[in-house]
Amino acid sequence: MEIIPYRKPKNDKIIGVLVIILFVLSTGACQTAFAENRTITIPSGASNPHFETEAKFWYSPPVLTIHKDDVVKWLNSDTEIHTVTSGKGIDRGQLAQGKMNGTSDGYFDSGPFKPGQSWSFTFDKEGTFYYFCTIHPWMVGAIVVSQTIPDYATDAQGNKIEKWPVVKYTQDKQIEADLSWEPHVILTGEQVTFVFNFYNPSTSSSLMTSTPYRFVIIQNGTEIFSADDVTQYSGGYKYFVFNKSGPVEFKLENIDNTVRSVYFSTTVFDNPSEIKKEIPIIQPARNLELSQATMIIFVGPPIAALAFVIVWAKWGDKLWKKKNQQAEKRE
Ligand SMILES: [Cu+2]
Known part of the structure; x- marks a missing residue:
């Protein structure tokens, strides 16, 4: 039998670089909480x-x-x-x-x-x-x-969510549901991916069966999404885009066709780039674009008409003469 010598995995460096990239990305996404x-x-x-x-x-x-x-x-x-x-x-x-x-x-x-x-x-x-x-x-x-958008997710009551995924148990403690969403801080107009898995808490093992469930999203007291599905392996995922800001609840219910359910909550924030789009354009003091547009509207058509008249005078006259000549010849 061949003995394979232990080799340090080469992935170490790659993982290190990935961690640095993630760190840079996460700090870049943060907004300063200090008054400016x-x-x-x-x-x-x-x-x-x-x-x-x-x-x-x-x-x-x-x-x-x-x-x-x-x-x-x-x-x-x-x-x-x-x-x-x-x-x-x-x-x-x-x-x-x-x-x-x-x-x-x-x-x-x-x-x-x-x-x-x-x-x-x-x-x-x-x-x-x-x-x-x-x-x-x-x-x-x-x-x-x-x-002011925090750089961490909170539940609907404003408590910071410290650990991902968020772990919840059904009322009878028979099923553990782990849910996480990406990005953790949800902005309007941005796609959110929900990923969840079901476990048996007594054995800490995944429920490796096709478990039926319903995924429901409730915002400001109104159900805005509901889908019945079946887990693949032990879990599933859903995409969603929020149009409105405010507290939201995510429910996994009807788990295994029973009354078992778990619920999670967070807050959706207004997307700063969407707010900016809503502002009507403030007119600049000097509006060269406008005066150029005015040129095209008010000066453009007369110039086009004049050009047509010149072209017609030149070619129309010739055409007219040609026609007359042809008519004369026929006579
Ligand atoms: Cu003034």
Whole structure:
């Protein structure tokens, strides 16, 4: 008999690299929980509502996404007095009609502040907040205060889920169900994969049979998914995409066609990239794209018509003559 000498598995290095990659990925996905200071500049020329202003935006950046308790400072780098007032300013259409008043909603108001001065506000609630300048109401901007998304999953009560998979037992303790979901922190619009396995707790062995079960998802008290299935080997998996944020429950019920069930819970968060998509585009101070579009709409058709007339005058005339000549020949 041949004796196989022990060799250190070569996989060690690969596993090491994988662990490092996973670590980098997981820390990269984390969001800082500390309050930040952010600055918005009111650029030179912002008070000019016309396209030829040197300012690219009235408030720069025009849409700023922050977290709750972040401090935003507006710095007046223009040569005129401005305000930062929450509410709705006016758009170019209203400006053209001579409307010169925005509508403040009372959440925040800097009052007038001079060139070189700044004004700060701490955002203590989540949501999207529009603002404008009461002196120049076409100056508009928006602050998006996104939810602080933890870098760990919690149950619906907000307790951190420390161990994966989450282990639950049926009421009669006859079946152990291990469930995990990936990603652990669930965001709206992102696919979640649920993986689960059934075990016999007394023997710690898998239930290697085709066990019937029903997988149910309940969100905000409403059943949003239900599927009857049978385990393959000892478990199964399901994919799901949540459209709404809020607490959710996952139930594995009717296990083995009995009343046995287990339930798990967590919280779904609003996807920051989806929130951003909902914000209407804040018009830039200088809108070259718009003026180019205007060129195409208003200047394009007359040029096309003129070109047609020229072509017709040149070729149409020749065609006409040719036709006449042919007619003459026939005569
Ligand atoms: Cu202003």
